[in-house]
Amino acid sequence: SPVPNRQYSCMSFQENDNSLHDDDGDQDLSGEVQEQQIESTPVPTESHKSTCQKGYTFCFTLWNQTANGTRVIKQGCWEENTDRCSQSECTSSAPTTTTSSLYYCCCSGDLCNAQYAVVEPAPLELGSNDARNSITNRATAKQHQSFLASTMLGLAGGLTALMIGIFLAVQYCRTAKEKPEPEESPLAPSGPGYSSNLRNVDNMNLISMLGSGKYGTVMKGLLHDQEVAVKIYPEEHHQYYVNERNIYALPLMECPALLSYFGYDERCTMDGRMEYQLVLSLAPLGCLQDWLIANTLTFSQCCGMLRSITRGISHLHTELRLGDQHKPCVAHRDINTRNVLVQADLSCCIADFGFALKVFGSKYEYKGEVAMAETKSINEVGTLRYMAPELLEGAVNLRDCETSLKQMDVYALGLVLWEVATRCSDFYAPGQTTPPYKAPYEQEVGSHPSFDQMQALVVRHKARPLFPAGWGGGAAAKVVRDTCEDCWDHDADARLTSLCAEERMQEMSGLRPRAQAQPASPLLNTNNLVATTNVEQGFNVITTTTTAAAVHHQMSSDTTGLIQPPPNQQLPLAALEREKNHLSYPQQQLQPYQGRNPCQERNLAPLPLRTPPVLVERSKKHSFQTQPQENSLSCLEHDVSVEELIASHHHQQQQQKNTIVSSSGNTNSSLGQGFPKQQNTDHKLRGWHGVRALINKKLFRKEHAEELCRQLQLGEEKSNLVTALRRPNNLDLSPRLDKPTPVQLRSAEQRTGTPAHIVPRSLSSSLIKHINGSTNNNSIQSHGSELQTLTRPAPKRRPGHLRTNSLMVSTGQGPPTEQQMRRQHSLEVFREVFSGRGSSERLRDPSERVKTPGDVPPSVRKARASKTLSLYDDRMMDSSLLNIL
Numbered sequence: 049s050p051v052p053n054r055q056y057s058c059m060s061f062q063e064n065d066n067s068l069h070d071d072d073g074d075q076d077l078s079g080e081v082q083e084q085q086i087e088s089t090p091v092p093t094e095s096h097k098s099t100c101q102k103g104y105t106f107c108f109t110l111w112n113q114t115a116n117g118t119r120v121i122k123q124g125c126w127e128e129n130t131d132r133c134s135q136s137e138c139t140s141s142a143p144t145t146t147t148s149s150l151y152y153c154c155c156s157g158d159l160c161n162a163q164y165a166v167v168e169p170a171p172l173e174l175g176s177n178d179a180r181n182s183i184t185n186r187a188t189a190k191q192h193q194s195f196l197a198s199t200m201l202g203l204a205g206g207l208t209a210l211m212i213g214i215f216l217a218v219q220y221c222r223t224a225k226e227k228p229e230p231e232e233s234p235l236a237p238s239g240p241g242y243s244s245n246l247r248n249v250d251n252m253n254l255i256s257m258l259g260s261g262k263y264g265t266v267m268k269g270l271l272h273d274q275e276v277a278v279k280i281y282p283e284e285h286h287q288y289y290v291n292e293r294n295i296y297a298l299p300l301m302e303c304p305a306l307l308s309y310f311g312y313d314e315r316c317t318m319d320g321r322m323e324y325q326l327v328l329s330l331a332p333l334g335c336l337q338d339w340l341i342a343n344t345l346t347f348s349q350c351c352g353m354l355r356s357i358t359r360g361i362s363h364l365h366t367e368l369r370l371g372d373q374h375k376p377c378v379a380h381r382d383i384n385t386r387n388v389l390v391q392a393d394l395s396c397c398i399a400d401f402g403f404a405l406k407v408f409g410s411k412y413e414y415k416g417e418v419a420m421a422e423t424k425s426i427n428e429v430g431t432l433r434y435m436a437p438e439l440l441e442g443a444v445n446l447r448d449c450e451t452s453l454k455q456m457d458v459y460a461l462g463l464v465l466w467e468v469a470t471r472c473s474d475f476y477a478p479g480q481t482t483p484p485y486k487a488p489y490e491q492e493v494g495s496h497p498s499f500d501q502m503q504a505l506v507v508r509h510k511a512r513p514l515f516p517a518g519w520g521g522g523a524a525a526k527v528v529r530d531t532c533e534d535c536w537d538h539d540a541d542a543r544l545t546s547l548c549a550e551e552r553m554q555e556m557s558g559l560r561p562r563a564q565a566q567p568a569s570p571l572l573n574t575n576n577l578v579a580t581t582n583v584e585q586g587f588n589v590i591t592t593t594t595t596a597a598a599v600h601h602q603m604s605s606d607t608t609g610l611i612q613p614p615p616n617q618q619l620p621l622a623a624l625e626r627e628k629n630h631l632s633y634p635q636q637q638l639q640p641y642q643g644r645n646p647c648q649e650r651n652l653a654p655l656p657l658r659t660p661p662v663l664v665e666r667s668k669k670h671s672f673q674t675q676p677q678e679n680s681l682s683c684l685e686h687d688v689s690v691e692e693l694i695a696s697h698h699h700q701q702q703q704q705k706n707t708i709v710s711s712s713g714n715t716n717s718s719l720g721q722g723f724p725k726q727q728n729t730d731h732k733l734r735g736w737h738g739v740r741a742l743i744n745k746k747l748f749r750k751e752h753a754e755e756l757c758r759q760l761q762l763g764e765e766k767s768n769l770v771t772a773l774r775r776p777n778n779l780d781l782s783p784r785l786d787k788p789t790p791v792q793l794r795s796a797e798q799r800t801g802t803p804a805h806i807v808p809r810s811l812s813s814s815l816i817k818h819i820n821g822s823t824n825n826n827s828i829q830s831h832g833s834e835l836q837t838l839t840r841p842a843p844k845r846r847p848g849h850l851r852t853n854s855l856m857v858s859t860g861q862g863p864p865t866e867q868q869m870r871r872q873h874s875l876e877v878f879r880e881v882f883s884g885r886g887s888s889e890r891l892r893d894p895s896e897r898v899k900t901p902g903d904v905p906p907s908v909r910k911a912r913a914s915k916t917l918s919l920y921d922d923r924m925m926d927s928s929l930l931n932i933l
């Protein structure tokens with residue numbers, strides 16, 4: 049707008065102190081006011097009218113406005129080049145600064161500044177007059193400015209906060225990545241996990257190749273002057289690397305029988321591919337299989353190896369807790385001699401956890417996920433030759449996958465133990481060369497068996513590796529053989545636990561690997577009896593020890609009886625050294641007719657006329673004995689013709705008549721020469737004890753069988769046997785016929801209509817022949833004998849042990865005798881007990897019980913025994929017994 053030409057008059061005023069300040073004591077006026085070109089003429093202290101000089105065409109007022117009132121600070125003429133003072137009213141919409149209460153206004157027109165006021169900023173209205181627009185625009189601009197300023201400030205603050213946040217986050221991540229340095233380690237660790245062996249593996253030098261497997265290469269490396277093994281996985285086997293690393297990184301994995309874990313590294317190779325490295329302790333002698341191919345073992349070396357192998361596996365299998373650390377059970381799933389490594393001291397350690405799984409009952413963890421084995425099937429992995437039958441069959445019980453996987457490991461463990469034991473030269477007779485190494489089943493299916501071959505061999509034929517001819521003989525060999533057999537049992541549930549296998553291997557170290565050379569002796573066998581000969585004194589003795597551990601204990605507590613070879617049999621020094629493990633054991637004074645195996649007669653008996661059938665023991669699991677005991681009913685798995693047994697018995701009797709068997713301590717004399725020692729296994733059914741045991745078993749009637757046996761043994765005529773069998777019993781109260789009738793054998797099935805399987809056909813038919821043959825010849829005599837038998841008082845029986853003949857001889861009818869009545873009563877009691885209606889209290893007589901020890905380590909057995917008795921009554925277990933009735 050054009051600047052007015054004429055001279056204006058304005059109100060002029062100046063406060064006394066001549067200072068421009070506000071009431072609040074603010075020193076500063078706005079820059080805007082200071083910059084104003086105020087008229088230089090003296091300003092009166094009283095407000096008055098003054099004419100402005102040339103060029104000062106506007107008027108202004110500066111005032112202070114507070115809640116207490118308004119006070120003019122200065123008024124006068126104003127030179128202004130802009131058009132902001134073109135308004136005719138002197139108004140202000142805002143103080144000069146945001147913090148003060150000073151207001152300023154300017155205007156154009158005579159004395160226009162006489163009136164001044166604070167006005168609200170006018171809303172922006174199009175078409176309003178210029179002055180109002182100007183005021184409004186200025187207010188809006190100011191608002192915008194402050195808005196912009198605050199926005200900018202906010203943005204700046206936000207950005208700063210963001211940057212600080214990012215910085216802190218980066219710092220946090222860096223510190224989180226760095227693990228605290230373990231005290232033992234001179235360098236910062238570089239791998240995950242709890243191992244105290246962790247090292248910084250950044251500066252590792254790879255020296256040479258150690259071996260390679262399906263999933264990686266193993267190199268020898270040098271890490272801070274320590275030799276290590278570096279397992280290198282290519283990119284495609286990342287999963288195996290992660291799995292193995294996670295197993296090694298578990299807490300409480302430190303065990304001398306496992307490789308130590310030092311750390312890991314992940315690198316990019318020259319060709320741009322990833323490579324993963326695990327740094328582990330070095331086993332200088334490489335894998336066990338290669339070592340066994342090239343070497344044989346002494347007994348002590350063998351013990352060390354077997355102990356460490358079982359220890360490693362049992363450590364893996366055992367769930368451990370220490371404070372807040374927890375090691376779950378780990379199933380290896382690929383146990384074989386290539387994954388067992390040999391340390392410099394010839395102990396072994398378990399390696400290669402590429403397939404290993406953490407297992408928890410029915411669940412397992414793989415790839416960091418926990419899965420139910422039943423819903424998410426476990427991959428069937430492992431080495432074909434070492435696959436358990438249930439794995440080959442695809443019949444793994446997934447409901448309890450922890451147990452199943454451990455059982456499969458134990459099966460493979462059995463094969464590994466066999467591989468080691470068959471390369472131990474001390475298990476063979478002196479002078480016999482140790483056969484070359486053979487992998488399990490190599491003899492049967494060669495070096496590269498197919499799945500079908502393995503399935504046929506292991507599952508269908510239930511074949512297991514054989515111990516070479518000449519192997520074993522000593523108590524230690526017995527323990528090893530039993531342990532192998534118990535580990536590779538076809539029935540997975542019947543297998544040992546790895547802990548139990550470990551305990552057995554520990555026990556074994558104290559035993560003798562092979563039988564000692566014996567002068568002719570009839571008393572000794574290869575069970576746990578420590579049977580040795582004092583060569584100089586020339587007599588044999590038998591100890592009364594019961595278990596291998598007991599033998600060991602007994603031996604170690606007595607140091608007086610060390611075997612000393614006679615002077616003329618002094619061994620060369622090297623041989624002595626080799627033999628020291630077993631020759632240095634103290635020997636016991638053996639006594640005749642003592643020992644774990646009470647069947648001395650067996651050893652004294654003459655050789656049989658023919659070779660008896662080879663029998664399979666029902667279970668050798670709980671026994672450390674080399675051979676089954678004759679007394680054990682379990683040795684009578686097969687039916688044997690009674691004629692054969694009786695013929696054998698007569699032959700034996702005949703021989704015994706001709707021979708005087710000395711029962712004195714000097715058993716070496718006549719017995720040794722006249723009766724060569726017999727093998728327990730080969731003779732378990734020979735002689736009279738076989739007959740007796742057979743009858744015991746088949747009839748489930750010990751007393752009754754004994755009675756029969758006694759009659760036979762006393763040389764009674766066949767008719768007596770018939771009498772015994774024809775004797776009326778509680779189950780047959782039919783009237784006796786006046787006329788003697790041919791003897792009939794009737795089974796429980798015939799009597800009751802229920803199936804009775806308890807009478808073996810071979811036995812019953814044999815007996816029928818005997819009985820009928822006798823009856824034809826001696827029917828009248830037998831009838832007489834029968835009457836005698838009926839009048840005899842009934843034998844005294846133990847409570848709860850009732851007669852339950854499975855054989856019945858129909859002998860006619862007659863009034864029931866007192867004995868028959870008693871038997872009838874017994875029968876009723878028996879029925880009452882076994883039908884479940886009555887009390888079974890009467891069966892709880894301790895003398896009736898049979899112990900079933902269970903295949904658990906002694907420590908567990910002890911603990912269990914304190915809580916509950918693992919006692920059972922045989923008869924209650926056998927439902928077929930009920931069929932007799």
Ligand SMILES: Nc1ncnc2c1ncn2[C@@H]1O[C@H](COP(=O)(O)OP(=O)(O)OP(=O)(O)O)[C@@H](O)[C@H]1O
Pocket residue numbers: 258259260261262263264265266277279307328329330331332334335386387389399400402
């Ligand atoms: N720590 C070690 N010390 C010495 N040698 C080792 C070590 N680890 C492995 N080896 C050697 O490397 C070979 C292969 O190792 P490893 O079994 O761990 O690899 P892999 O790829 O998992 O093999 P596979 O699965 O085929 O058994 C072993 O047979 C052994 O000879």
